[in-house]
Amino acid sequence: xxxxxxxxxxxxxxxxxxxxxxxxxxxxxxxxxxxxxxxxxxxxxxxxxxxxxxxxxxxxxxxxxxxxxxxxxxxxxxxxxxxxxxxxxxxxxxxxxxxxxxxxxxxxxxxxxxxxxxx
Numbered sequence: 748x749x750x751x752x753x754x755x756x757x758x759x760x761x762x763x764x765x766x767x768x769x770x771x772x773x774x775x776x777x778x779x780x781x782x783x784x785x786x787x788x789x790x791x792x793x794x795x796x797x798x799x800x801x802x803x804x805x806x807x808x809x810x811x812x813x814x815x816x817x818x819x820x821x822x823x824x825x826x827x828x829x830x831x832x833x834x835x836x837x838x839x840x841x842x843x844x845x846x847x848x849x850x851x852x853x854x855x856x857x858x859x860x861x862x863x864x865x866x
Contacts, residue, residue: 771798779805783817784864788846789834790823803833819863821846 759782765774775798779785785806793799803818810817820834820843830838844863847856 772801775802775805779809784819785809785817786819786821786860786864787834787837788821788823789830789843790825791829793823794825794829794831800831800833803837807833807837816841819844819860821860824848 759778761774761778764778765771766777769777779802785802787793787799787803787806806818818837818841820837820841822843822845824846827835844856844860847853
């Protein structure tokens with residue numbers, strides 16, 4: 748699906764691009780610092796993962812230091828009441844995208860996401 752909308756070779760993905768020789772935190776920092784935009788897909792699994800929270804905090808720090816908004820929040824099937832404060836603060840700065848449940852609505856979502864990334 749992503750290949751239709753993105754050049755996947757230009758996307759930094761932890762599972763694919765992280766160095767096995769570096770600590771997780773160093774890999775996250777390298778990924779954040781080498782990225783123009785950070786897309787956070789927030790779901791129940793994300794909320795329960797402390798490394799995801801670390802990733803978001805590093806992205807927030809990089810946004811502040813570089814003086815540019817580089818974070819795009821995408822809400823998956825998750826209740827807003829379950830979101831951590833760091834995500835809620837980011838959503839107050841920039842309206843999140845919502846991943847559609849219906850497959851027919853997904854092409855419009857991907858088109859919107861591409862536009863947000865290019866902005």
